[in-house]
Amino acid sequence: MAESNKIPLVSVFIMGKEYKVPSGLTLMKAMEYAGYRYTRGAGCRAGFCGACATIYRLKNDYKLKSALACQTTVDEGMYLVQLPFTPANKKKYDMEKLNIAHNALLKEYPEIARCISCNSCTKVCPQELKVMDYVQASLRGDIEKAATLSFDCVQCGLCAFRCPAEITQYHVGQLARRLNGKFVAPKAAHTEEAVAKVLSGVIKEEISKLKAMNLAEIKEIYKKRSIE
Amino acid sequence: MEYPYYPGCTLKTTGKKDEEAALEVAKLLGFELKELPTWTCCGVVYNLTSDVMADHLSATRTLIRAQEMGRELNTNKLVTLCSMCYNVLKQVNLMYKNNPDKLYNVNLFMDTEEDYLGNIEIIHFLEVLYRDIGPEKIKEKVKTPLKNLKVDPYYGCMLLRPKSIAFDSQDSPHVMGDILSALGAKVIENPMTVECCGAHQIITNKEAVLDCVQRIVTISQSKGADVIVTPCPLCQYNLTTAQKSLFEKGKINQKIPVIYLSELLRISLTENNENYLKDYMFIKDKLEDRGGL
Ligand code: SF4
Ligand code: SF4
Ligand code: FES
Numbered sequence: 001m002a003e004s005n006k007i008p009l010v011s012v013f014i015m016g017k018e019y020k021v022p023s024g025l026t027l028m029k030a031m032e033y034a035g036y037r038y039t040r041g042a043g044c045r046a047g048f049c050g051a052c053a054t055i056y057r058l059k060n061d062y063k064l065k066s067a068l069a070c071q072t073t074v075d076e077g078m079y080l081v082q083l084p085f086t087p088a089n090k091k092k093y094d095m096e097k098l099n100i101a102h103n104a105l106l107k108e109y110p111e112i113a114r115c116i117s118c119n120s121c122t123k124v125c126p127q128e129l130k131v132m133d134y135v136q137a138s139l140r141g142d143i144e145k146a147a148t149l150s151f152d153c154v155q156c157g158l159c160a161f162r163c164p165a166e167i168t169q170y171h172v173g174q175l176a177r178r179l180n181g182k183f184v185a186p187k188a189a190h191t192e193e194a195v196a197k198v199l200s201g202v203i204k205e206e207i208s209k210l211k212a213m214n215l216a217e218i219k220e221i222y223k224k225r226s227i228e
Numbered sequence: 229m230e231y232p233y234y235p236g237c238t239l240k241t242t243g244k245k246d247e248e249a250a251l252e253v254a255k256l257l258g259f260e261l262k263e264l265p266t267w268t269c270c271g272v273v274y275n276l277t278s279d280v281m282a283d284h285l286s287a288t289r290t291l292i293r294a295q296e297m298g299r300e301l302n303t304n305k306l307v308t309l310c311s312m313c314y315n316v317l318k319q320v321n322l323m324y325k326n327n328p329d330k331l332y333n334v335n336l337f338m339d340t341e342e343d344y345l346g347n348i349e350i351i352h353f354l355e356v357l358y359r360d361i362g363p364e365k366i367k368e369k370v371k372t373p374l375k376n377l378k379v380d381p382y383y384g385c386m387l388l389r390p391k392s393i394a395f396d397s398q399d400s401p402h403v404m405g406d407i408l409s410a411l412g413a414k415v416i417e418n419p420m421t422v423e424c425c426g427a428h429q430i431i432t433n434k435e436a437v438l439d440c441v442q443r444i445v446t447i448s449q450s451k452g453a454d455v456i457v458t459p460c461p462l463c464q465y466n467l468t469t470a471q472k473s474l475f476e477k478g479k480i481n482q483k484i485p486v487i488y489l490s491e492l493l494r495i496s497l498t499e500n501n502e503n504y505l506k507d508y509m510f511i512k513d514k515l516e517d518r519g520g521l
Contacts, residue, residue: 102241117268117286123340136268140237164282 027069040084050154086157102141114165121159147180233261236313243461249490274319287320311386311460318350363410373412380453441470
């Protein structure tokens with residue numbers, strides 16, 4: 001390979017040790033390139049599961065930055081730390097017994113009243129959500145707003161790590177979305193229709209047909225399937 | 229005239245009626261309260277510890293929001309409806325005015341916001357009514373005079389304490405009384421008018437609130453008031469809920485209704501106020517009895 005075609009290398013620091021890795025790799029791939037194997041802190045590798053929370057610093061920058069390791073590419077001089085897991089306060093509740101009174105979220109997570117509006121959660125969120133605003137909306141019982149603002153949360157846990165009030169923002173947001181789905185948002189008619197269809201046995205018939213087929217037949221219909 | 233307006237959590241939960249009425253009263257008097265597009269809790273209590281800045285962040289963020297909206301509306305004022313919010317925001321603001329080093333420090337910390345310049349003026353809705361509109365103009369707009377309705381204006385403690393943030397006399401305030409007189413009501417004097425209702429003790433020490441409220445309402449009743457009027461959603465909540473308990477315990481013989489100043493104003497400033505009176509039949513009865521309606 002000609003010298004000019006070589007992928008340039010960048011220096012990153014993993015556990016304080018320097019590694020040269022090809023630029024363009026995601027943080028996750030760079031870790032693997034350096035010889036690390038993920039046993040925790042990796043899941044979908046597609047930006048959806050939130051398992052790969054990472055914090056890092058760049059040289060000469062006082063900002064503590066954050067990222068999803070599977071979604072962010074390496075930069076020169078990154079000091080990386082993977083967070084395998086966030087210990088979190090998660091309530092067990094029975095949706096049938098909850099309501100949407102103005103203190104519904106406060107009742108399950110009274111610690112949201114400790115929020116001092118420091119905005120650290122918003123600054124750290126790799127999904128760029130307005131985390132402080134959804135905590136504040138939760139505090140004043142605006143369930144719909146809390147649900148909408150937290151909709152794209154991947155539960156990476158970074159906000160909870162940064163919160164001086166020790167709030168587990170993403171569980172509060174999740175409860176808000178559940179309450180919103182159950183009590184506030186209009187019912188999805190198509191889901192109800194689909195469920196009714198399932199109950200009427202349409203799928204049962206199809207499944208029993210499949211069950212009766214041999215492997216070759218199944219492969220055959222798989223090949224012929226129509227893709228949307 | 230448009231004012232940037234900060235509601236605070238109470239006005240969106242237990243104090244919804246106050247907000248509804250106040251927004252309408254503003255329109256009836258020719259001004260508008262424009263809610264800040266985003267806002268956080270005020271901080272609930274002003275932290276007196278001089279070197280803990282974290283507790284002032286909430287209020288500071290609100291001051292910055294007010295600064296942004298103020299540029300659009302060409303004003304440096306921020307209006308609150310809740311006395312508690314007024315108290316906290318105004319004290320934090322004052323702290324920055326008196327301590328430029330703290331303002332500098334907080335601006336360094338909030339490096340993703342524009343700097344707060346320290347120029348916002350926090351005013352309570354009651355001040356807008358009194359200073360910017362004035363009892364005379366309010367009087368001109370009265371549609372239903374509250375003739376002979378005996379009202380007891382109750383200020384509570386958050387609007388007038390400490391002295392540095394008070395906008396009326398701390399011992400014998402007159403602002404609310406003047407407005408109520410302009411509506412045609414008969415204003416009684418209650419020496420408890422600036423006493424605390426028990427405030428947040430309602431959560432941790434309900435008995436303390438019951439004691440406070442018992443003193444306030446007993447004198448109010450002995451002076452023959454038909455209704456207690458308050459500009460503060462927390463006072464309204466405490467006075468109402470505590471009276472229920474006091475009554476059940478036999479500590480008071482009758483309950484006296486407590487109404488927001490904004491609601492009474494709305495009743496008086498509108499002609500077709502049947503709808504607003506339906507929660508307050510006693511007012512209707514009194515007005516009719518005495519030839520008011
Ligand atoms: S809100 Fe919190 S848990 Fe959700 S994506 Fe943002 S930082 Fe992660
Ligand atoms: S980090 Fe915690 S205290 Fe700070 S704004 Fe977010 S929820 Fe509030
Ligand atoms: S591994 Fe699932 S979001 Fe990164």
